[in-house]
Amino acid sequence: MENSANVLVSGAGIGGPALAYWLRRAGFSVTVIERAPGLRPGGQAVDLRGAGRDVITRMGLMDRARAVSLDQRGLAFVNASGRITARMPADSFGGEGIVSEIEILRGDLAQLLHDATLPDVEYLFDDTITGLDQDADGVDVTFEKAAPRRFDLVVGADGSHSVVRALAFGPEQQHVRPLDLYTAWFTVTEPVQLDGWFQLHNTPGGLVASARPGRIPGEIKAGLSFRSKPISYDRGDTTAQQDLIERRFAGAGWEVPRLVRAMRDADDFFFDSMSQVRLDRWSRGRVVLLGDAGYCPSPLTGLGTSLALVGAYVLAGELAEARGDHRTALGNYDRVMRPYVEQAQELPPGGAGGYAPSSALAIRLRDLSMRAMNHWPMHNIMAAQFAKAGNVTLPDYPRLSPAARSGSVH
Numbered sequence: 001m002e003n004s005a006n007v008l009v010s011g012a013g014i015g016g017p018a019l020a021y022w023l024r025r026a027g028f029s030v031t032v033i034e035r036a037p038g039l040r041p042g043g044q045a046v047d048l049r050g051a052g053r054d055v056i057t058r059m060g061l062m063d064r065a066r067a068v069s070l071d072q073r074g075l076a077f078v079n080a081s082g083r084i085t086a087r088m089p090a091d092s093f094g095g096e097g098i099v100s101e102i103e104i105l106r107g108d109l110a111q112l113l114h115d116a117t118l119p120d121v122e123y124l125f126d127d128t129i130t131g132l133d134q135d136a137d138g139v140d141v142t143f144e145k146a147a148p149r150r151f152d153l154v155v156g157a158d159g160s161h162s163v164v165r166a167l168a169f170g171p172e173q174q175h176v177r178p179l180d181l182y183t184a185w186f187t188v189t190e191p192v193q194l195d196g197w198f199q200l201h202n203t204p205g206g207l208v209a210s211a212r213p214g215r216i217p218g219e220i221k222a223g224l225s226f227r228s229k230p231i232s233y234d235r236g237d238t239t240a241q242q243d244l245i246e247r248r249f250a251g252a253g254w255e256v257p258r259l260v261r262a263m264r265d266a267d268d269f270f271f272d273s274m275s276q277v278r279l280d281r282w283s284r285g286r287v288v289l290l291g292d293a294g295y296c297p298s299p300l301t302g303l304g305t306s307l308a309l310v311g312a313y314v315l316a317g318e319l320a321e322a323r324g325d326h327r328t329a330l331g332n333y334d335r336v337m338r339p340y341v342e343q344a345q346e347l348p349p350g351g352a353g354g355y356a357p358s359s360a361l362a363i364r365l366r367d368l369s370m371r372a373m374n375h376w377p378m379h380n381i382m383a384a385q386f387a388k389a390g391n392v393t394l395p396d397y398p399r400l401s402p403a404a405r406s407g408s409v410h
């Protein structure tokens, strides 16, 4: 595989465009295929932490990221009447606490990364891979709409329900571990009094409602989560998903009735189970996984975006440095990323129960521990936890420097 090789990337979320950017810099030709008809604007804020933030800096995008980052005071838990019961300011833990100092709307980050790849990367929207057939020299790919094509390498950056993973590594249930938590995210324009805080309200039974100010004045980014053993639902039927949420949240306090009402009008409604993705290896021959497709840590960790950004940089760097020897490159990618992924997949204290406590007593205890986190010795214990999860030293890859363009895979 020469550094002029053709790489197909499935998924134009965060990891896909970031990888396309770095591969182009090393001289590869890149095509990105995305199932949605355009970039998906949805999602709440994602954190730019530790090494993920370094990748954005190395891409020269930090000023643009800061320009669209959210102005926020931090995280506050509120009771049914809206009174704050515990909070963590955004600058706690040196800006690396539960809410990180630089938070950016997921849609804004996806747009920024996509724009950085233009005009050098080919995008095919509104299509999906339907078949992969690899031999020693390449991969024959079939698509739902486009004509079949042959590539040197195929990357699955298509999220936790990855089609590339299903085709090359086997069915989803072998690799996806549900956390027994379901979440809907959507944007509302109804007035909710937040005073600059990302507010969360827990209801016994494992319900969590959240609202945070968006970037545009008057826009609120809302979330409704509930704990449940795996349920079967139609992933294409938004109305049925909203009915399910409405039933679960019946009788909940705070701003929940308003959020549930507004959810029906949201044009970016997104509902999914929270889960982790775990595989022993992320490549099979000339097919490799990146980001949530290979190692989703779940939104509970706040590290999914950083992992995808770091994974994109390392995968591109290893491919460029191996001068196209894909076996060496993909082995190195696994070796460099594995420890970081394993750390990032450690759930924060309490796991799903910490985020969505099931009883009134557990909610009070969580508030107490949140208040204690701001003080010694809990503060020091938590600081160590956040620092460990967010950090990896990025390797230097000379062939990713702007001057070096070679690009091959063999």
Ligand SMILES: Cc1cc2nc3c(=O)[nH]c(=O)nc-3n(C[C@H](O)[C@H](O)[C@H](O)COP(=O)(O)OP(=O)(O)OC[C@H]3O[C@@H](n4cnc5c(N)ncnc54)[C@H](O)[C@@H]3O)c2cc1C
Pocket: 010, 011, 012, 013, 014, 015, 016, 033, 034, 035, 036, 040, 041, 042, 043, 044, 045, 046, 106, 127, 128, 129, 157, 158, 159, 160, 161, 162, 163, 185, 270, 290, 291, 292, 293, 298, 299, 302, 304, 305, 308
């Ligand atoms: C709409 C949306 C909203 C999100 N909101 C949040 C949030 O609020 N908080 C949070 O922590 N995380 C959120 N996430 C997940 C978060 O973006 C990822 O955890 C993280 O950024 C890693 O990015 P990724 O590129 O691996 O995956 P993703 O950002 O999920 O991107 C995957 C991309 O692949 C595309 N895709 C899926 N199937 C196919 C297919 N068959 N063919 C081609 N393309 C396909 C998807 O449309 C998507 O654009 C959201 C993801 C999406 C898609």
